[in-house]
Amino acid sequence: MSEASNPALETPSAVVAKVSLFRRLLRNPTAVAALGFLAVVAVVAVAGSFIAPRDPNLASLQDILRPPGSEYLLGTDGSGRDVLSRLLVATQISIAAAMLALAVALVIGVAGGLLAGYYGRWFDTVSTWLTSLIMALPGIVVLLAARSVLGPSVWLSMAIFGVLLSPAFFRLVYAAVTAVRNELYVDAARVSGLGDGRIIGRHILSVVRAPITIQSAIVTGIAIAIQSGLEFLGLGDLSVPTWGSMLNEGFDNIYREPLLMLWPALAIALTTIALTLFANVMRDEMERTGAKSRRRRKGRDHRPDTSRRRDHPDNPDHTARPEQARHPVVEHPDDPRDADGGLGEDLLRIEDLRVGYHQADGGVAGVVHGIDLRVRRGEVHGLIGESGSGKTQTAFAVLGLLPDGGRVLGGAIRFGGAELAGAGERDYLRVRGRKIGYIPQEPMSNLDPAFTVGSQLVEPLRVTLGLGKKDAVERALALLDRVGIPEPRRTFAAYPHEISGGMAQRVLIAGAVSTDPELLIADEPTTALDVTVQAEVLDLLRDLQEERNMGLLLVTHNFGVVADLCDRVSVMQDGRIVETGPVRAIFRAAEHQYTRSLLEAILDDGEPRGALVRADVKGGVR
């Protein structure tokens, strides 16, 4: 992920993302079929009354219930009216009525949702209350009541139905807007001097556009179904042909001419099905893009950024692989000062480990390209690298916790005589949490908010060590005390949201060492913590590691943390270890260019900026 000379910048991939949603829809056969049918319906709805061969309401007593033929293409109904003409005009009216309902719902729902979500305050309270009220009303009953008061009118009933449907949009827009309102880019737009209208129009509406389209398709389908239902029950205006009223007439003559029911039924069914399918396909396509961006936003290291690799075929990762594979790892000899400390035997030995992720196109994108690594008993081994270097992937591979789609492609992971590469869940049960402990990066998201801290410590103790309840509680309390939690009993009974991030990380460390593991794997254990808390947690990790003579594989991006804790260091870049050796050798005598560039980027020992050079300046922070 070097950003200065990224070849990705020169590839014309921009257009892909921009038009993608619509174009991807066109590539989907279901979407094409649904859109095609809807287009036909739309054309008929617009031109229906012009292309209708006869007057749809012209009754002819001579032509009652004519079968389909050359004179009347689809035959005639019980009053001798041309079915084809009626169907064409009915399409126009039914669709227009559904559109009216949709328009009313859209205007009320979207405008209300935007205002309530963006400005909040009293409007929020009132409109949310009103929405709940409308949602509680039984739609059909309201429509029936409206008909008896206002008379039978397709338009009136659909307008009222639109009001009843508006909460669907209100809720959707409201939720989206409240989520977006506090995004930084909305703040940035405000600071840029944009008015509220522009912010809503450009930044907020663009986010809810696609969900609104989906909801519109669904709502239109519902409007058509309800409207047809009302007309079918004979509650509509009989003077205008609609799909529902045609269905009603067909039903009257079902024994004499069953075909009469077929045409309106087909029209209703196919239109609603097309609308629903369209909504489904669009949702699927959106989720596909959504998943991509979500993945990128969450912990930059947890999942490899495979999407970018795929987008840019000339990513160095692809082209340079064979050449780089031959590039030897710079390996520094053991520090003689460490040797007399009595280094233990190998706990973990990784050989030529390769990790990859399955891609949608069937290929596999590699994220770790054959690394060797070993962690000895009593040794802290630092795995350092920038985001996307594969360091977290390596840790997850050892733990057997690779996210979906990821797997070990080759190589060996030997831990205490067992082979973990490609091992099944059952093999891992014997190792993970018993002999290998894990300390995660985000302390808060790794504690279940629904259970107390204590129960989350006691449960593994009982399962893995087979302790009785009393023993397990005692041991958990002792562990909490050991990791420096001031009042173990109170924390034991607390829920995760009641303790601070630093405390949560101490709890997780207590959990990781509770089963006396031989190896600890810590993935950026202090990255989410404040500096002063980080120092305390590092102290704790060091003490525990020395006290129990554990091996510790420490994944980090911080050279200060490495200097503080590690005995040995491996530097990772683009899924490879480029340099490995004792910590002092890496800091004092780094040979690989990448290691050196990282060390040079450290600001810690840099010169201060110095005072502002201006002769006339006399001021100070008060």
Add this chain to the structure above:
Amino acid sequence: MTAEPLLDVRDLDVVYPGKGFRASGFRALNGVSLDILENETVGLVGESGSGKTTLGRAVLGLAPVTAGRIEYRGRDIAHLSRRERRALSSEIQVVFQDPYSSLSPAMTIEQILAEPLTAGGTEGKTARARVAGLLDAVHLPADAGSRLPREFSGGQRQRIAIARALALDPKLIICDEPVSALDLSTQARVLDLFIEIQERNGVAYLFISHDLAVVRHISHRVAVMYRGEIVESGDGDQVTAHPDHPYTQRLLMAAPVPDPDRQEQRRADRHRLLAAQAEADEQAGAAIGIG
């Protein structure tokens, strides 16, 4: 010419209203005073919850000021109307921490960069020409304009955010942890970009960060925040290398040095410092107890 500060914050209080009826609010800032001169970088260091981000947001008009003054070129901007605040957008700008959520995901880079310009009444054509200049200023290729934010890495996105802040040629940019989410080598390059722009365009920064090393690198003067108050401030080198206040000392000692032997030394120093401070606190407590 006198040394009239560009921004002068005096005795600022920010209290976020509590949720629910008669709930007491949360006091994020408590009597904070700070000033920034033209072309100057003032670093603001603190840990999470110290109020450093709130101070930045208060200057931007995004946080509720309950007491005190924020003077920009001698004019109080603490309680501006939306319209007046909009007029100020060409003077004060912002670069946020998270390069992932600070750019609108559905807009192209060109739209993002042109938006503040067209909102201020610049014509489309002029705006586009300016966008090209901005991309060049932050060392992005000219064809970046037609892409979406998601096609860029964190460092590149932060460059885009900087370009957006520069679009209106402001005199003051609030930088809220702008390099904290970036990789080490990217971080150094983005910091250098900040310095380069300052020297070329003549802009002042309020540079908010939790990292003493970063602040030391870029700041002329540094202020340290702790629990909503500024506990120490002064010359950048002085505050970041030889602090006086016990909290700043703890902060400095807690940051690990990237060298095994010197870190061992610092660790020992830190333990000594903590012990000494604990003892001092105890004595102070005892003195209060007696008195």
